[in-house]
Amino acid sequence: MNHPEEPAEAEPLSDLKKGQNTSRGIYAIAGGVMLFAFGALVAGVIHSHGEQADTSKSAPADGKIAFTPPPESKIPDGPGGDSIRHGMAIFRNTGTEAAQYVGNGLTCSNCHLDAGRKPLSAPMWSAWVSYPQYRSKNKKMNSMEDRLNGCFSYSMNGQGSPSGGPPPKGDPIYTDLEAYFHWLATGAATGAKLEGAGFLKLKKTPLGYDRLRGQVVYQQHCAECHADDGQGRTDLNSRSIFPPLWGPHSYNWGAGMTQVNNAAGFIKVNMPLGAGNTLTDQQAWDVAAWIDSQERPKDPRQKGSVADNAKAFHNKEQSFYGKTVDGHLLGTGTPPAH
Numbered sequence: 001m002n003h004p005e006e007p008a009e010a011e012p013l014s015d016l017k018k019g020q021n022t023s024r025g026i027y028a029i030a031g032g033v034m035l036f037a038f039g040a041l042v043a044g045v046i047h048s049h050g051e052q053a054d055t056s057k058s059a060p061a062d063g064k065i066a067f068t069p070p071p072e073s074k075i076p077d078g079p080g081g082d083s084i085r086h087g088m089a090i091f092r093n094t095g096t097e098a099a100q101y102v103g104n105g106l107t108c109s110n111c112h113l114d115a116g117r118k119p120l121s122a123p124m125w126s127a128w129v130s131y132p133q134y135r136s137k138n139k140k141m142n143s144m145e146d147r148l149n150g151c152f153s154y155s156m157n158g159q160g161s162p163s164g165g166p167p168p169k170g171d172p173i174y175t176d177l178e179a180y181f182h183w184l185a186t187g188a189a190t191g192a193k194l195e196g197a198g199f200l201k202l203k204k205t206p207l208g209y210d211r212l213r214g215q216v217v218y219q220q221h222c223a224e225c226h227a228d229d230g231q232g233r234t235d236l237n238s239r240s241i242f243p244p245l246w247g248p249h250s251y252n253w254g255a256g257m258t259q260v261n262n263a264a265g266f267i268k269v270n271m272p273l274g275a276g277n278t279l280t281d282q283q284a285w286d287v288a289a290w291i292d293s294q295e296r297p298k299d300p301r302q303k304g305s306v307a308d309n310a311k312a313f314h315n316k317e318q319s320f321y322g323k324t325v326d327g328h329l330l331g332t333g334t335p336p337a338h
Helices: 015-027 039-044 078-092 124-128 144-153 172-184 211-221 260-270 281-291 306-314
Strands: 133-135 140-142 240-242
Touching (some): 124 144, 124 172, 144 172, 211 281, 260 281
Antiparallel strands (some): 133 140
16 A cells, blocks of 8 residues: 555566565665655645644634644754654664564554654654543553553564563653654644544445455555555565565554554555555545455454454454454464564
8 A cells, every 4th residue: 555556557577576676766765764755744844843833824624733743853962862763763663673572564654654743644743742541442541651552562463572562661662752752742732633633534435345345446556565465565685665464464453453444544645655645535445444354463452252352342343353254253363473
């Protein structure tokens, strides 16, 4: 989902050549940072110090406040700036900077694009001013550290990591990530309703979503980068260029992206990479259903059967968890990644 569709008449490339060509393109963008550089962000740098915009002119009818985070060049010197920079490095290169706690081939910036800056890809500047908050997922008030612990547990599949779980409470990884988020939110008031927060809440379509229609969309618009089998693309040094969308190297069944509505909203705005909002709403719903109806690592909260876990944690979600697809009960999990 991270690349515009190639012209139909283009000569097919081998996987090796695809990886080489894609690698060159990615590394040419902002020094090789994966999964960012969207044209809309360039215009956003106008508010270079992260001030709130003039709400008398820019606040939309719903009262949300326009906001742009500060540019990387504004990170201060000294120990505080060092912590911010390390938090940004963790966010961009999670499997390297927090390797002990990552059990898949993803980084934080795979879902929170442009290193947590991009509106409507759950930007971290909006998340920072929203916490602490109560989350129904774990039925308690959550600090930002609690929220990050969940990200490592589910989206980064901490159960498959060398440590077997997320970073322990109080780990410096959390401190540096929080320092980065706090800096991104420079000028935003705590509790402010910011324009571009979270993911797009995509309206349901009259047809509903259909995974088999989504398979066609996937082959047309997504497989070029994420591969026919959804396992993504790596460069010649086995570094991930485009992330795996299902299977043992992807997010597990506890992650929010397994909910079709979340995936559809993300896809509509952000995918294919650099060509967001080119898929129809129907295509976004359908391809989200195709992606989220594939097996992936098991939900780490599961103690008994898939059915019991579905009832406990997934019964209010738009999810394929616990459903039988093509004769397979989804939620049983994939073999450990190697």
